[in-house]
Amino acid sequence: MSSWAQAQHPIPAPRDEPYPGQIQLSVDATDLDHHLFSVTEILPVSKPGRLTLLYPRYLPGAHGPYGTVERLAGLQIEAQGRRLDWQRDTVDPYAFHVEVPSGARELRLSFQFLSAVHKDKGRVVMTPEMLNLQWISMVLYPAGHHASAIQVRPEVKLPAGWQQASALRPVATSGNADERLRFQTVSLETLVDSPLFAGRHLRRFELDEPGRARPVALNVLADDEAQLQASPAQIEAHKRLVQQADKLFASRHFAHYDFLLAISDKQGFIGLEHHQSSENGVRPGYFSKDWSKQTGARGLLPHEFAHSWNGKFRRPADLWTANYNQPMQDSLLWLYEGQTDYWGRVLAVRSGLISPEQSRDSWAEIAAMLSHRAGRLWRNLQDTTNEGAMARSRGDAEWPNWQRGADYYAEAALIWLDADTLIREKSGGQRSLDDFARLFFGVEDGRVAPLTYRFEDIVATLNQVQPHDWRAFLRSRLDSHGPGAPLDGLSRAGWQLTWADTPSEFAKADDSEWKTDDFAYSIGLNIKSDGKVAQVLWDSPAFKAGMSPSLQVVAVNGRSYKAERLSAAIKANQAGRDSPGGQAPLDLLVRDGDSYRHLKIDYRDGLRYPRLQRLAELPERLDSGVLKARQ
Incomplete structure (x- = not known):
């Protein structure tokens, strides 16, 4: 020592x-x-x-x-x-x-x-x-x-x-x-993995038929009784989540499973996996919102449930530790979290918790975000798996677009979509990543003790499903640098990232506490409702004009800041100074502490919000394949 x-x-x-x-x-x-x-x-x-x-x-x-x-x-x-x-x-x-x-x-x-x-x-x-x-x-x-x-x-x-x-x-x-x-x-291992939720208002919904071995239940707590009122259709969707997970993984690695769901604006948000339960915290309205319009946090439970198989049962060998004071190594989080992110998105649609249209808009959002991730130029995806070891809070980064963060979630989900559609293409639709799930996570049905794996085990199982150079496939995507996101899976599924001048219904329905006025893909800004800058995309027009997260936008072209005023100014500015209402460049009055200054942003390409557009010349493999419920 x-x-x-x-x-x-x-x-x-x-x-x-x-x-x-x-x-x-x-x-x-x-x-x-x-x-x-x-x-x-x-x-x-x-x-x-x-x-x-x-x-x-x-x-x-x-x-x-x-x-x-x-x-x-x-x-x-x-x-x-x-x-x-x-x-x-x-x-x-x-x-x-x-x-x-x-x-x-x-x-x-x-x-x-x-x-x-x-x-x-x-x-x-x-x-x-x-x-x-x-x-x-x-x-x-x-x-x-x-x-x-x-x-x-x-x-x-x-x-x-x-x-x-x-x-x-x-x-x-x-x-x-x-x-x-x-x-x-x-x-102690089981105790630590078995947190407890308690409260004044609690309802329990059984998600399996009576007498089912290794049953699953949804335990819901709320700030008031009204938040616990779930419709039969809403509970049925949660039951289908369990059924679709059974079909996907062909196993249950728990004696029983309890979803712990807190609906509260007082207790903090959480999404944390455990082997036989999960901690889930969402804002009020989980059951009361119009499900046809707002997805809320309905992707959370599918993600955490999938972790019972991916992360808790099958666990990376270098992440497993004998106690809670040995350092963890996170090199395989692109499977642990990345494929769980993928299966969470898939199961949410297969169960009916989220519609295919909402899912496509969600895929468009992450495709756009990662296509503009400037940090990919210097930091590869494999290195982002070290975020946990760096002990950095995900909200600490002031330049997340350049620093990167836990991209092993969303970017790895795009990589697994790539793998899934490649298997479907090469096998003529006879096999898919579902087969990997059954082979990799479905072994030793009923076993609860962790079963560890290494990179070679992932490659070997993929080759069992569909012969291919999977080692090169994965390493090239994990270790590469450069602009642009890995979007081959989307295009092979028959879709491509495109842009519209209005947000999607999915984006407009977002009412999370992190919601901002979104100008990320036009001038490179996310702004809070009070004008405070939430994020500046690295090397964007706003960045080049001198914008930083320390600033607050006070006025747009001489008028007090409102999101609709900035939207109108950007839209009018496409034709430059000669268009009605146009003023090139944009003039933003910003505040930095007790100092004020004007920033000029010369941008002419209008508002840009992500969408997926169907590629008619390619087979459709997303709605009709990846996201389709299993019978």
């Missing part, structure tokens, strides 16, 4: 050896006023001497070091009725050293997890109406053992009258005034 502290107190490496005894983990989740979770652990010990306790640092699903040890507070450790001193490791702040006294048979740990009170300080997980208990934030565990080799008996105290949902199955309540809900004893 390089440091003095670690030389004195080395952190034991994890071994696949059972930890003696069971950890009793109790969480009091009733302090809604302060957004606090109070934790008590009874940790059995078998011998005196140095013991190292770890707080999880590398989070599954986040793919990197996103543990929040700074939110652990009030830590006290006791043995034999007296308080023990502990020491935080000076190199690894997620490790705590304590000296177990002779004769001690257990340690009593107590601390609080201080969850975020405001969303600008982190994701809010506790509100007056609901909470999201993530066990990974509530536990200190002994170093030196695999997470699968540590047994934990969890229990939770919830606010009076609240209901809960989780992949964990309760065994009893404590039977006293505390009324703590006790769950079955599980490994």
